Amino acid sequence: EVQLVESGGGLVQPGGSLRLSCVVSGLTFSDHYMDWLRQAPGKGLEWVGRIREKTNSYTTEYAASVKGRFSISRDDSKSSLYLQMNSLKTEDTAVYYCARDHPGKAYFDYWGQGTLVTVSS
Amino acid sequence: DVQMTQSPSSVSASVGDRVTITCRASEGIATSLAWYQQKPGEAPKLLIYDISTLQSGVPLRFSGTGSGTDFTLTISSLHPEDFATYYCQQGEIYPLALGGGTKVEIK
Numbered sequence: 001e002v003q004l005v006e007s008g009g010g011l012v013q014p015g016g017s018l019r020l021s022c023v024v025s026g027l028t029f030s031d032h033y034m035d036w037l038r039q040a041p042g043k044g045l046e047w048v049g050r051i052r053e054k055t056n057s058y059t060t061e062y063a064a065s066v067k068g069r070f071s072i073s074r075d076d077s078k079s080s081l082y083l084q085m086n087s088l089k090t091e092d093t094a095v096y097y098c099a100r101d102h103p104g105k106a107y108f109d110y111w112g113q114g115t116l117v118t119v120s121s
Numbered sequence: 122d123v124q125m126t127q128s129p130s131s132v133s134a135s136v137g138d139r140v141t142i143t144c145r146a147s148e149g150i151a152t153s154l155a156w157y158q159q160k161p162g163e164a165p166k167l168l169i170y171d172i173s174t175l176q177s178g179v180p181l182r183f184s185g186t187g188s189g190t191d192f193t194l195t196i197s198s199l200h201p202e203d204f205a206t207y208y209c210q211q212g213e214i215y216p217l218a219l220g221g222g223t224k225v226e227i228k
Contacts, residue, residue, distance in 0.1 A: 035217075045157075045165065045208055047217040063216045064122070097164055106212025107155040109176065111164035 002026035002110050004098050009115030016088050016119070022081040022098030022112055029079035030054060033101035035108060036072060036083045038094035038117075048072075048096070051081070066092075088119045123147050123211050127220035133228040134199055142194045142223045144209035149189050153213035156185055156194045159222075160205045168207075169194065199225070 008020040022034075033056075036048040049062040051072045060072050071084040081098050095116050099108035124147040134140050144154070154172045157165040167176045169185040172192060182197045196203055204227055209220040 044222045045159075045219045047210075047219065050217070061215050061217075102167070102170060105170060106153060106217060107167060107170045107210065108157075108165070109167045111166075113164055
């Protein structure tokens with residue numbers, strides 16, 4: 001059974017930092033592109049960014065809203081994905097999901113349950 | 122950036138009804154279009170990708186059509202478990218983008 005489990009969410013003040021983790025099991029993590037998406041309370045889904053796999057040099061892509069503030073990384077030895085969030089703003093408040101890319105496609109076929117990040121003073 | 126516009130934003134329907142949701146991309150996205158279903162408190166679920174390919178395990182009452190910039194998700198006969206919010210997503214051009222969602226509510 002494929003499982004993606006996020007952790008690291010919580011309450012942080014504006015301007016602060018937080019690191020989210022996503023541990024993946026049930027598939028060969030190192031073979032896949034991985035993504036982060038988010039959903040503000042009562043709102044729609046927003047793609048945050050992506051990291052490719054080793055054969056594509058672990059390159060990354062980001063949404064304009066987070067570029068320069070957020071950084072995605074991965075540790076294939078731990079089947080783990082990370083989202084480092086710096087200079088957090090109140091508008092970053094959301095449930096953050098990690099997701100696997102459908103092989104060869106830019107769609108998301110496995111999702112975690114999400115972790116809530118609240119940015120507030 | 123590619124903007125994805127869904128309509129309607131909500132629809133009220135009854136069990137057994139046929140429901141159609143539209144998604145328009147601000148520029149051509151070839152065949153890189155997916156649909157997701159999300160129920161309250163749950164993560165989204167991939168239903169359809171590449172415009173019309175059903176993800177494994179998705180019932181045949183779901184179908185997708187379209188090309189270029191205009192796409193449609195159809196539920197041929199609503200089941201009680203289909204009341205949810207549906208999102209389209211383009212996978213052709215960075216940044217990847219999703220539509221604003223369509224909530225299918227019980228009439």
